């Protein structure tokens with residue numbers, strides 16, 4: 172794509188309203204803009220990253236045998252009253268009345284909604300096990316939205332639900348998704364600590380959190396330097412496994428999985444008939460990923476003084492071509508040729524076709540974090556060479572065009 176056709180409003184100055192590094196970089200690099208406290212617009216580059224993360228999530232969830240659906244964001248309050256969670260969530264739940272006087276809710280999560288669906292559409296053990304997931308916009312009436320995408324009132328989540336006939340089935344699905352989560356975060360270039368956690372208002376007995384270490388993180392995790400055990404920091408800073416003094420690490424919660432058991436199926440009457448014809452409540456698990464905040468967590472972990480360093484799997488583009496002087500026909504001809512050849516090979520390419528100084532182009536390329544740049548300037552053309560720059564290491568290589576194409580294929 173051409174820079175002049177994509178909307179990339181980069182900023183030279185750091186916006187004052189942004190408290191965290193990731194929020195500053197998202198604004199400066201032209202990925203998001205704030206509409207109001209807690210609600211954000213994804214600009215074209217931000218949306219590309221979001222879509223790449225969603226594609227990874229879909230691949231790994233589908234590989235677990237899960238199917239995607241889409242539940243409504245607008246719910247009847249009545250359904251939440253049946254489980255009592257309208258009270259548990261209290262003021263966090265965005266409530267409204269429509270013109271017919273119906274009490275409605277903008278969904279903060281979807282356990283009640285999916286259980287109601289399954290209750291009316293599953294009746295026999297023959298239809299089990301089943302894993303369903305969605306990628307949806309959710310709402311929380313945060314008293315203090317903070318850190319850009321990290322604590323917003325409107326945010327995007329992937330939530331999955333497993334339905335089984337017994338605990339053994341739930342254990343199998345839980346481990347399957349546990350492993351899928353490790354792959355998802357690894358592919359997104361995110362380091363996470365996994366802790367056994369409190370199930371809180373979700374209910375159930377067992378839950379695990381996937382916590383991304385980041386300076387601004389509000390959840391503190393203890394990590395044992397001896398046995399590497401991570402735990403939900405309590406009063407003691409001693410490792411629960413080996414009793415050594417543990418280090419405290421600030422983290423952002425990016426994933427949380429729960430063995431819900433029978434909480435929702437019993438409350439909402441979601442039963443199935445077993446092989447003998449007896450009715451039993453479905454055994455459920457639920458599995459969340461904070462998709463939009465994941466972008467911030469990745470940026471918190473992958474940056475330097477010049478901007479974002481995107482891991483290649485979720486970068487908005489894999490390569491940026493930088494013609495240093497767009498008024499020079501020879502440079503533009505070479506740059507477009509490079510662009511077309513890379514495009515034909517299936518790479519995602521941005522070409523900076525702005526009539527800007529070289530310094531501005533280098534700065535912006537570093538800021539938006541594209542893993543590789545191919546620089547085409549006057550000197551390179553005379554030598555029939557191009558310059559390949561690696562964003563992460565700042566290494567540069569002077570190569571022939573053929574060598575550069577091969578290097579891109581090797582590095583991406």
Ligand SMILES: [Zn+2]
Nearest residue numbers: 395398410413
């Ligand atoms: Zn230990």
